[in-house]
Amino acid sequence: MENGHAKYRVAVIGSGNWGSVASRLIASNTAKLPSFYDEVRMWVFEEILPTGKKLSESINEENENCKYLPGIKLGANVIADPDLESAVKDANMLVFVTPHQFVEGICKKLVGKLRPGAEAISLIKGMEVKMEGPCMISKLIADTLGINCCVLMGANIANEIAVEMFSEATIGYRKDKEVANRWANLFTTPYFLVSVAEDIEGVELCGTLKNIVAIAAGLVDGLDMGNNTKAAIMRIGLREMRAFSKLLFPSVRDNTFFESCGVADLITTCRMYLHCNQLTIKQINTEK
Numbered sequence: 001m002e003n004g005h006a007k008y009r010v011a012v013i014g015s016g017n018w019g020s021v022a023s024r025l026i027a028s029n030t031a032k033l034p035s036f037y038d039e040v041r042m043w044v045f046e047e048i049l050p051t052g053k054k055l056s057e058s059i060n061e062e063n064e065n066c067k068y069l070p071g072i073k074l075g076a077n078v079i080a081d082p083d084l085e086s087a088v089k090d091a092n093m094l095v096f097v098t099p100h101q102f103v104e105g106i107c108k109k110l111v112g113k114l115r116p117g118a119e120a121i122s123l124i125k126g127m128e129v130k131m132e133g134p135c136m137i138s139k140l141i142a143d144t145l146g147i148n149c150c151v152l153m154g155a156n157i158a159n160e161i162a163v164e165m166f167s168e169a170t171i172g173y174r175k176d177k178e179v180a181n182r183w184a185n186l187f188t189t190p191y192f193l194v195s196v197a198e199d200i201e202g203v204e205l206c207g208t209l210k211n212i213v214a215i216a217a218g219l220v221d222g223l224d225m226g227n228n229t230k231a232a233i234m235r236i237g238l239r240e241m242r243a244f245s246k247l248l249f250p251s252v253r254d255n256t257f258f259e260s261c262g263v264a265d266l267i268t269t270c271r272m273y274l275h276c277n278q279l280t281i282k283q284i285n286t287e288k
C-alpha cells in the first residue's frame, strides 16, 4: 500500500519472442503509472548462448534479448531472473507467456510460492488436451495455483509490437471487471489498444482455434487456389470456431468473434501463413 492505495508488482513468466515484447510493453507503463512498481521481473528459462554466456546475464548486461528479440532494448526496469521462485516472490500480478507445453510444469513449481492475493493473466495460445477432455490454459493456471487468471489474445505478432506498430488486443475475464481493467491499464499504450470482454473461454478459444483455420488457409495458398477460396475458408472457419467454442462452453458470446482476439487474429494468422508459404516457395525455387 502506498498513500492508502494498493500498489502492484509485476512478474513476467517467459522470455521468448512475445515474453520479451510483453515485458517491454509492460515496463514502459510501470515506469510511468503510480499504481505499479517500476521494476518488472522477467523469468528466463536459462540457456547458454554460443558465446558461452548465460542468456539471463546477457539480457541484464545489454538490456536486450539477443536470442528471441535481437536489436530491441527492453527498458532499464526489466530485470531478467533465471530463478522462477525469486522472479515471482514479491509479485502480485503474474503474466504467463511461455509455450503452452511448459505451463503445467511451471505452475507445479509455483504452488505455495506466490504472494497471497496474486492475480494472473495468460498470453498463451493453445490448450492442453487431457483424457477428460480439453483444458484451457487459464484454467490450468487458476486450478493449479488457486488464483484468478484472465487472458489476453489478439492480432499480436510480437515483432510488429516490438517496433511499436499499432495493434489491438482483447482481455477475457470472468466476473471481476475491476481486475480486467487493471490488466488493461498495465498493457495499454498509444500503439497497443486493449479492450475487455466478459467471456474468458470465448477469448481464449479464439486464440487457439484460429491456428487450425490458418493451416487450411496455408494449404489454399500452397495449392494456388486463389483469394476467393481463401476468403471462404476464413469465413467458414470463423463460423466453425464459433460453433465449436459454443459446443465446449455454451456461455461463449457471438460478439467475442468480432473483437481483436477473433476475426482480427484470424486474418493476421492467415496472412502470416501466406508470408511463410511465399518464403518456402522462394526457398524451393532458389534451391532448384
Ligand SMILES: NC(=O)c1ccc[n+]([C@@H]2O[C@H](COP(=O)([O-])OP(=O)(O)OC[C@H]3O[C@@H](n4cnc5c(N)ncnc54)[C@H](O)[C@@H]3O)[C@@H](O)[C@H]2O)c1
Pocket: 014, 015, 016, 017, 018, 019, 020, 044, 045, 046, 047, 068, 097, 098, 099, 100, 102, 123, 124, 125, 126, 156, 157, 158, 159
Ligand atoms: N511470438 C508471437 O508473435 C506471439 C504472439 C501472440 C502469442 N504468442 C504466444 O506466446 C507464447 C510464447 O511464445 P513466444 O513466441 O514468446 O515463444 P518463443 O518460441 O519465442 O520462445 C520459446 C521460449 O520457451 C523457452 N523454453 C524452452 N524450453 C523450455 C522449458 N523446458 N521450460 C520453459 N521454457 C522453455 C525458451 O527459453 C523461450 O523463452 C506462446 O503460447 C505463443 O502462442 C506468441
